[in-house]
Amino acid sequence: MEAIPLTVAPGMTRKRGCATAVVALVLGAAVGGAVGLLGGRTAGLVSGGVVAACFLFVAWAAARRRLSLEGTAVVARTLGSKTVDLRRADRIELMVSDVRGMRTVSVLVGQGRRTINISLAVYAGTGGRELGVLAIRKLADAFAASEHTAGLVFSQLLVAQLRAEAQGAPAADRPLYQLAATAPQGKVVQRLSADAVTRFVASLD
Structure with a gap:
């Protein structure tokens, strides 16, 4: 059975994924910096890494999504x-x-x-x-x-x-x-x- 792709603009999906990745890094750095000021360097690095990883996962999943x-x-x-x-x-x-x-x-x-x-x-x-x-x-x-x-x-x-x-x-x-x-x-x-x-x-x- 032939699969018909249902994607309006493949390039747009990739651009959104890249934009989300940039936002993930910026938010991760911001959260890590704020937590680091209160809880120390280790807490800041961990919290920043967790936030960035969550958003990067969302960006990766969005880029991999295929609809047909x-x-x-x-x-x-x-x-x-x-x-x-x-x-x-x-x-x-x-x-x-x-x-x-x-x-x-x-x-x-x-x-x-x-x-x-x-x-x-x-x-x-x-x-x-x-x-x-x-x-x-x-x-x-x-x-x-x-x-x-x-x-x-x-x-x-x-x-x-x-x-x-x-x-x-x-x-x-x-x-x-x-x-x-x-x-x-x-x-x-x-x-x-x-x-x-x-x-x-x-x-x-």
């Missing part, structure tokens, strides 16, 4: 693997995150206790990066086969995105960008209700 679609199953691999079959997903939600002017549109899918966040597009200003055409088309097919009531709506959303791309529409005229733009500001991460996504998809017709 295999049939109708979304598979996330880091140290181990986690799978959510979209046909039997019991949770499908649209998420919009806003960090330093970059808005990420993603869909959170869950099956039992397992949840996976699939980034669909990342926008900054009037441009950005989106999942490739093949990945979006395969995701649309998988959502269409879902038993979840929201599956068909998300499939229609992705089909509308494909249609806009095929017509050569600029980013600002594409459904995913419009969803990102209409989400209220002031929240780092916010969920759009299924009703809101349904109304938005209906307005595209």
Whole structure:
């Protein structure tokens, strides 16, 4: 079974990992220095090392994360693997995150206790990066086969995105960008209700 990568921008993941590593070293040094002033050099080195190691582990794990679609199953691999079959997903939600002017549109899918966040597009200003055409088309097919009531709506959303791309529409005229733009500001991460996504998809017709 062919595995379709679900990565918006591989280079962006590496850059975020490097940025997190730098933050880890800076925080580790800061915490170590503060603790060292109170508890001595050894305590400072130990505490600084622990803080830096924790953040470096997070950066390493983020850089290793791989997401793919295999049939109708979304598979996330880091140290181990986690799978959510979209046909039997019991949770499908649209998420919009806003960090330093970059808005990420993603869909959170869950099956039992397992949840996976699939980034669909990342926008900054009037441009950005989106999942490739093949990945979006395969995701649309998988959502269409879902038993979840929201599956068909998300499939229609992705089909509308494909249609806009095929017509050569600029980013600002594409459904995913419009969803990102209409989400209220002031929240780092916010969920759009299924009703809101349904109304938005209906307005595209």
